[in-house]
Amino acid sequence: MALVPHNGGATQAFVVTNETQEWIKLYDERAYIEVDPRVQNLLDTTIPAFWDQHSFIDQSARVGEFLAMARFYGIARGVVVPIRDSYGHSGMMTLNCGIQDWTVTEKAETTKRLGDIALFARYFHELFQTAVRQRKLAPVVRFSQLSVRERECMFLIANRLTFEDVAARLQISIKTLEFHLNSIRAKLNVTRMQDAISKVAGLGEIGK
Numbered sequence: 001m002a003l004v005p006h007n008g009g010a011t012q013a014f015v016v017t018n019e020t021q022e023w024i025k026l027y028d029e030r031a032y033i034e035v036d037p038r039v040q041n042l043l044d045t046t047i048p049a050f051w052d053q054h055s056f057i058d059q060s061a062r063v064g065e066f067l068a069m070a071r072f073y074g075i076a077r078g079v080v081v082p083i084r085d086s087y088g089h090s091g092m093m094t095l096n097c098g099i100q101d102w103t104v105t106e107k108a109e110t111t112k113r114l115g116d117i118a119l120f121a122r123y124f125h126e127l128f129q130t131a132v133r134q135r136k137l138a139p140v141v142r143f144s145q146l147s148v149r150e151r152e153c154m155f156l157i158a159n160r161l162t163f164e165d166v167a168a169r170l171q172i173s174i175k176t177l178e179f180h181l182n183s184i185r186a187k188l189n190v191t192r193m194q195d196a197i198s199k200v201a202g203l204g205e206i207g208k
Contacts, residue, residue: 001039002125003089003182004132013182014132014139023073028141031149032069033179034172035062038080038094043175045082048114048121050107052077053100074098079110081121085129090175093121139186146187146200153180158197 002014017024026032033039037056041049053076056063070076078096085091095117102110110117131137146154149170156166167177181193190196 002091002128004129013186028147032066034176035066041080048079048081048118050079052102076100079117081118083121083125141187142189144187150180150184154200
């Protein structure tokens with residue numbers, strides 16, 4: 001997942017994955033980004049981290065639901081590598097596995113390779129951002145329908161609530177709200193939130 005700067009620092013969200021379209025759609029519809037422990041991890045640290053089904057299962061019912069659904073789609077454990085670009089935007093690379101638990105040997109062997117994994121994540125991220133700019137690639141979600149959660153964000157912002165108030169109303173962090181707003185801009189093919197509000201209002205979709 002990368003946030004690629006565009007037009008003076010505005011960003012759009014890009015995701016490169018080999019997961020199934022069914023899982024990607026479910027992830028979007030259920031706003032799993034709000035509870036995905038891999039995403040929440042990257043908000044708090046800049047170093048690679050291990051995760052599995054037992055690391056976060058007790059955090060909340062929604063986290064438990066996410067982990068169960070992810071496991072169903074073959075995502076049961078892995079390594080997440082937070083990425084920051086030159087603008088300070090957050091991104092991440094995750095290497096996932098369908099096996100639920102790390103063995104002591106597997107974790108020890110993978111720990112030895114964390115430096116290489118982090119280096120690869122940074123290298124891939126830079127190559128990807130360069131390709132987006134040079135080839136003028138569009139996010140794959142462009143022109144996709146806004147999720148229910150994204151419509152809620154748009155409705156509150158259109159009613160002149162500050163980002164802090166919107167985050168508080170939805171009980172999410174400012175960083176998580178930013179992920180939603182980047183996804184909205186990518187789907188609507190705009191770079192400013194005011195343009196997004198105007199476009200959605202013109203379609204009569206705010207508040208639905």
